[in-house]
Amino acid sequence: MSAALQTIALEKRFGGLIATDKVSLTLEHGARHALIGPNGAGKTTFVNLLTGVLPANGGQILLDGNDITRKSQIQRARLGLGRTFQINQLFGAMTPVESIGLAVSERMGGGRDFWRRVGTRTDILDEITGLIERFRLTEVMDHPTRLLPYGKQRLLEIALALASNPRVLLLDEPAAGVPEAERGELLETLAQLPRDVSILLIEHDMDLVFAFAERITVLVNGALFADGTVSEIMSDPRVQAVYLGSDAHA
Template sequence: MTIALETKGLVKRFGGLQATDNVSFQLQQGARHALIGPNGAGKTTFINLLTGVIKPTAGQIFLEGQDITGLRPELRVQRGLARTFQINQLFPAMTPLETIGLAVSERTGGGRDWWRVTGSRREIIDEIVEIAQRFRLTDVLDEKTSNLAYGKQRLLEIAVAFACRPRVLLLDEPAAGVPEAERHELLATVAALPRDVSVLLIEHDMDLVFSFADRITVMVNGALFTEGTVEEVSTDPRVRAVYLGESVDE
């Protein structure tokens, strides 16, 4: 299979703390891949390294075979790597229509005149409508973001990332804080994205992980602990020991 995203020997040290320890990882093209691990395992640090928020101490990052280790975050987005955050980064006074329009216009060169470009170009309007439909936002397009239900806010944040037309989408706990009734809708929407978008999901809710992912990587203490299919990871006694403190027979 084609590799969409890859790391080789990725290390990050903060002083004497080694946050990631020689992480070599592959995300296959079209995958629905989950990254799990206990608190403090280094998952968010790993995502921050992938997206260029922080620089690695050692190792390399490849996007579709191209070395992006030294690229700034915005250049990685332009190359097709987008993300969401644990805490949403939305503008509360803007509507979903404006927010998605800003993202589409920025990508297509509208820049600071995004409001004028959005209203004057039919293709941008059509793309906003298509994204809103895909992420179930058509009924709230003209509502202030601050007034949206939290599940809708999380869908909007993913929609903004999708508006960048990524080929790799990194989702950092997208269901955190979302009511139970809305979580499965959120992940079902992500799972239904076109397969030319490869998705790496960080999530603590194991039910969501098992229903979403076709492959799971477990990280512990900054290092890759194990990787496999949902069935392999869910039945691995070592993973249960990490999460539940159960003993493992020698």
Template sequence: MATILETRGLSKRFGGLIATDNISFRLEDGARHALIGPNGAGKTTFINLLTGILAPTAGEILLDGNAITGMSAERRVRAGLVRTFQINQLFPAMTPLETLGLAVSERMGGGRDWWRATGSKTEIVREMIEVAERFRLIDVLEEPTSKLPYGKQRLLEMAVAFACRPRVLLLDEPAAGVPEAERHELLATLADLPGDVSVLLIEHDMDLVFSFADRISVLVNGALFREGSVAEISGDPNVRAVYLGDAIDG
């Protein structure tokens, strides 16, 4: 399959600390790929490098074969590389309707006049409703975000990212903090993501990783430790020793 996102020798040092060590990684077009590793493995640093929040010390990043290493975070989003965060980056006083209106209108060039543009362009309204339906937000569209159940807030953040029309979607622990009663809706939404969006999932919940991913990369001490199919990673005794332990059996 074609490679949509690639890193070559990607490294990041903070003084004498090596946070990311010579990572060469490929995400295939349409993939469902999980990135796992113990706390402090360098997962967040790696994602921050991919999205332009941090500049690498060495190496390069390519999106669809084009170098984006020096590109700003905003330009990467516009090029189709979009992420969510471990902690929601939402406006608590806004409703999902307003939040999605802002995201869709901004992508279409509405800018500061986003609310007027939302009301005057049927294509914006149509897309807002389609995204809300896909992410199971129709029933809470006019509720303040601060009053939404946490699972719905996580769905809203993913919906905002999806409204940017990503080619690559980086999901940073989407299930973190979501109560068990709300997890089914979130997992079903992830399973329904369209195949033309390539997904890199960063997650500690191994049940979610094993049910969602078709390929897994293991990061340890800032370096790529193992990579393979779900069966290969789940059965690898070295992976068990450094990270999974008994979690893989339960």
């Protein structure tokens, strides 16, 4: 059985700068896998390559064994590759119910429907309510998104990605900027994400990494530096020297 997501010698150059240097990474089915690395290690570039925001210069990306290297962002999303953004990318004028409803309806192929009124399909409505409650958005579900507290926006960011029912989910620094008071809620929600979704967590926050991940990959200067279970990585003296030592839990 092929891995949920796999890259083979993935490469990206910006002129002379090598941002992603032949990275081969395997994300197993149901994985809780963290991708870490100091600032400028090329984590964001790597995510952009995976999701198709940037085209790769070399190498391959396989989603469930299928080559998606040349596929567009939209095609990859339709094939089951979901993501959240480091900086919230939400629909400010829409409510959480509408945003999640849109994602659910798009997945069910209802997005081209220009003759039905929104809110008249009970199957979609049930799913929306389920996600709203699971992501603790019940209080604010009918408020405009741009007025939500930042922590709630962060939760909606993840709820939106999950509403598309992805097989692989890339979480790009989900806890970034969340105030301490709202962090607990976020971490609990992350821990409760369904097991059948394979997750790659891109993160700066080492507490979150250790709480969430079962496997860790370390990226340094665009290249794969180390890869292993949490305890292997924690005890690896090279990782401590290069990463943990120099960057004391930023």
